[in-house]
Amino acid sequence: MIQSKHDQCRYQYLTLTNGLRVLLVEDSGSKKSAISATIAMGHFQDPTECEGLSHLLEHMLFLGCQKFNRPNHLADYLSSSGGHVNAWTGTEHSSFYFDTLTQALGPALEQFSAMLQQPNFSVTDIESEIHSIDAEFRLKQKDDLRCLYQVHKETCNHAHPFSKFSVGNSQVFSQFSASELQKMLRTMHSLHYHATNICLCVVSDLPLDQSSTLVKQYFEAIPQREKVPAQELPPLYLPEHLGLILKVVPIKTARRMIVTFALPDIQPYYRSKPLYLLSHLIGDEGQGSLLSHLKKQGLATNLSAGGGIHGSNFKDFNINLQLTVKGASQWSRVLTDIFAYLKLIKRKGISRWRFDERKQFNQLAFDFHDKPRSIELASGLSEQMHHYPQEHLLIGEYLMDSYEPELIQSILAQLNPDNMRLKLIMPELETDREARWYSTPYAVEKLSASLRQQLLDANIAPDMQLPEANPYLCVRTEPHQMDPAFSLPQQLISNTGFKFWFGQDPHFNQPKGELYLSFDSAAIEDSPELRCYKRIWTSMVQDKLNQQYYQAMIAGLNFHFYAHQGGFSLHTSGFSDRQFELAEQIVYDVMRFEFSDNQFEHARARQWQAMQNNLLNKPINRLFTRLSVLLQPLSDSPLDMLPILDTATPEKMRTMQYQLLKQLHLDAFAYGDWSEQQARTFSANISTALLAKAQPIASIPRRIVSLESAQRYLLPVRCQPGENAVLLYLQSPDRSVGGIARSILTEQLLSGPFFNQLRTEKQLGYVVGSGYMPYNQHPGIGFYIQSPTHSVENLVMHIDSFLLRATELIQSIPEQEWKGLKSSISKQLTASDTSLSMRSQRLWLAIGNQDRDFDQQHQLSTQIERLSLNEVVLFLEQLIKGGKPAQLLLYNQPGPNDDVQLKGEIISNMSKFKASAPLVS
Missing domain, CATH: 3.30.830.10 (Metalloenzyme, LuxS/M16 peptidase-like)
Structure with missing residues (x-):
């Protein structure tokens, strides 16, 4: 396995007796252990009649299994050991990942393995979780990217699984009884959640042999089944889906042009990276670049190249532009300039020296890249195990050791008008269609013969030129002697x-x-x-x-x-x-x-x-x-x-x-x-x-507004109608090390129960959570909910009811769990930095905080270890029930005449309030 120059980790790739592929990473400097499992299954595998089933399956895996029956059992366990768990479902893969302090790794792996192997799929939980998925869907209805994605799905080959509705909602799932959904979920899980379909990555400071023992102990029991043959996918685009102009009216004000060219899967060419080289040339921002030319004409303000959807038999290559008002009105001129620049690249851009320059840069980037957090490393590697051979797992994203000019020319030849899908995203466009699920207005037109010919005949402007050799690339790579x-x-x-x-x-x-x-x-x-x-x-x-x-x-x-x-x-x-x-x-x-x-x-x-x-x-x-x-x-x-x-x-x-x-x-x-x-x-x-x-002059002090008052402040905020949201902010009495420690511990103790009770049990909304929220280094805690179904008053009532019971909840925490939580936070605060950028950022913040000894993290760690549970209870009571609590409740006010009945002092003019409010350092 090719490692970078300064990579101090040790790696071991193994295949368990059941066929499960595992990558073990021994990282002596890691703050936490992290684990990720990526399954070769995504929404492409959804049944045609039940789109979004794989997304529902992802949710259901968190809601209890045969061995650990309680919903969110893994998340609750991890919260007391400084960890968290998450997941995503993509087109052809799904991934589950978590991190934790190493001493909790064994029990966490046991729960993680059981969760993947033996989910309950309780009928009651299925019925409940459909509400959560529906809330998530409704949350995304006002998301321009998701709206554009749906237009994309509706204008490609409907026989291709990309066209499926991947999120799911109550309308889709209500066509089936909970028992029918249970049966479909079990079938899907049985087909895809088996050893030969899963790649697992474990990053830990444990020696490799100890990690190996744990993995074998908990994952060799995953059943081994014959791998489901890969789907024979039809083309993503038929001829009628190319040479098109898609006109989309966005929700937010935007004037964008996305030029998309349809290509086959380019993953097999990862060693030559033809699109990476083209993206570099098209996306250049220096003198003579396409963007520079468009800016001079007042047509565009930003340009990027190289994004686009990709899968096992397709790859979209995108050129994405932010247009000015003038550029939007003259979009065909902008498009012609793009094709002129492509013509310039076809004539002059495929030189060996350009490839070698990018190769050299990639090698430097690989040798000296910042080490990611453990959870990011594990998550990335478990997915890459599905795409790269063992020897290239670490370098695959950087590797450029095969110069293939004919391949680049063949791809350039496909960047033509007949193979193009042009998206115009502007508020002033006329449309005649509405996308399903998201109600996005759009229209589809065939590229006219005259515009097609104009693009083919595009003239290269005199100020267009390709970038010269990079003068900054030759750098010293041996560090100085340190003092x-x-x-x-x-x-x-x-x-x-x-x-x-x-x-x-x-x-x-x-x-x-x-x-x-x-x-x-x-x-x-x-x-x-x-x-x-x-x-x-x-x-x-x-x-x-x-x-x-x-x-x-x-x-x-x-x-x-x-x-x-x-x-x-x-x-x-x-x-x-x-x-x-x-x-x-x-x-x-x-x-x-x-x-x-x-x-x-x-x-x-x-x-x-x-x-x-x-x-x-x-x-x-x-x-x-x-x-x-x-x-x-x-x-x-x-x-x-x-x-x-x-x-x-x-x-x-x-x-x-x-x-x-x-x-x-x-x-x-x-x-x-x-x-x-x-x-x-x-x-x-x-x-x-x-x-x-x-x-x-002297530096300007960073103060904040004091919220201390006889009653809670209320701040209504005008928002778009559709969903209600509330945010309760509790400001700590001071910014001392003790105040920071109490705030952090209080939030950590309440975050899991708050989510479980108000999100999982009560299903108030998809967006439910809490957070430690310092402003200008002054500590505070926030509790928030966004809901498509509950009123502002009801959401506030639930938050207040939770907080009124919170002191009892804290007092009931077992002593062992309390010590474990403190130890977890303390170790995170004092753990070694994993990269130069992380360390420099921490030191820079210390300078800003007047921490001249650079030891506030250690002071904070010591304070946290010393705090008793009773001190946290008293602190929370002061925040909630004190004579002058420092609280601010923010909530949406959809209309000027909407009357929300809440107790507190309304801030009717924020500027006047800030001008007269006391400030604290």
Whole structure:
């Protein structure tokens, strides 16, 4: 099995006596053990008369089995050992995965194996879970991606299983009695859930022989059956399904064009990756690129290439564009430019050096990639076991060792008008059809002969050119010698306007680094108008940087420029060689940024559309957004920003840019493979050459609004009609280490019971949960529900009833379970970081929290271990029943005249409330 250069894991691939394929990963640095089982079965295997049955099967496996009869038995067990379980059902595969502390791995594997082998399929649970699936379906009815997916299904070959309705709902399932569904579920399970159809991956810090023993103990009992022969699938598209224009009206405001070309399955060509090479050329964003050309014409703002559905006998290759209003009205011109650029690639793009360049980049990416979390690693590998041979399991996604120019040319030949499906997604289109299940308006037209010929005759514009050889690709790959004095970050500069921290990585031994530059601007505090203009400005700057430094980005020098509460930030990451040089140049460009009126207008329009679409988000998402805005003094709501965006001008933007950059404070942190001298030179260059023109200021404190009051605050939020949602936020009295520890433990103790009682038992909705929710590092806890069937008052009543019984519930927890939960959280807090980026992010957060000893995680771990159950009970009683509780209840208000009867003090004007409310640090 080919491993990357710095991969310290040990691997063992084995096949059990029953035929089950297993990959064991020994990772001594893993925080948790993680397990994933992927089954070669998905919604393609649904019976024609009962579409969505595989999705129902996925749900039913969690609701008890012969050996462990209680619903959610595995989830409940894992919650006390710092783990969680989840699953998905795709077209041709289904996957179940979980993580846990290693000491709980044996019992967890026993439950996981029993759950996969012997599900109960209780008639009562089937009837109950149909409501959950229906709630999930209704939740997705307002999802543009799901709506577009259904149009796709209706306009392909109906004999292909892709066309099936994969989710299922009460309308489908109500055609059958629960006992009939039970019989179908048992048949489906028996056919597909057997050893030769399952791939299992276990990632753990246990030695391989111990993992092997556990796997054999619990999984060799899975029955061995003859593998069901692979389906002989018909073509996904017949001739009448190609050469089409699909016109779709979206729910949210969007103007998109998706150009899809129908291809056969390309998985067999993973060693040459022809579509990867083409995606790189088409998706280039530098000078001369297709996107650059379209931006100059004012036709498009974004372009990506290479996505699309895929399966065992099909692959869609997509070119996806975000169009301007002008581009939407001239979409045929945009399409013609795409075909002109494809013509350029056919003439000049299949050179050996281009393949070798991508091969070199992929090898670097493979050798120096960040190690994913254990659960992500296990989940990915168990799926890849179905696609790659053993020796390529780890490198398959990166491998490029076979240059096949004839294959690339044959694929390019298929990127033609007759093999195209063009999707236009715009609000102004005329339609004459409505998609089933999602009521999406759409129309289907055949590509006209004149447009077809126009595409074939497309002329390559003079400014179109393919990217040159990448100047950033040759990097130093041997790390510097590390100085122990910098194993923890040290402050090299501490001035009023500039603080710079530097640390060297003593553990990962990679030639990589992470650099954070966070600018606070004095003008932010007093000007909501400037905060709105700042969003437009950062969007324009990021666009400019993407074009100018795209080659650096694809060579592993990543950068992200974005707005934050106090101003704006630049984060760079990747190979350390030339990263300081790149960051200096970017900061120079930012400080001297110039823009045209057209660039401003496009950025303003994007922000306006984003704000409008935010108002159309799912109710629960709207509530979370509004909570964030209310608690953070320097945040503004979409409703507040839209009037400013409506009247924004480029002239005012130039004034605002001057104000934004006039008074600044910079907090910076560099961590990774750099020498002290390199760090000092970089900080000096930033300080003297780039910040000299700005007046230095102190950093802006990140405070939050205090919710302490004699009664609960109520905040109604206008949402799209259809479903009701509530979010109850409990604010901790303080942000001390003790307050954080109590909040985390309280939420962990209540999350499982809250979900089980209100989601599984009461079936209040599909979206039910709780979470530890800190804002500006101040702790808090949230409880939320979105429901298609229950009123706001009823949802609030259920949450309050649960919380009133919560102290008794906590007091009834067995001592052993309580100790296990504390130990689990404590170990997670103090576990080793799994990647350089994770460690640098943790240290950067510590700097922001004034944690100069970088030991808050250990302090928190110690506090959690010391807390008694009674202290948590007292803390919860203070949150719920205290004389001045700090509570905020957010809920949807579909219409201005809807009267919701709830107790509390209504916040009728959020801006006034924030202006007068006390702030806490």
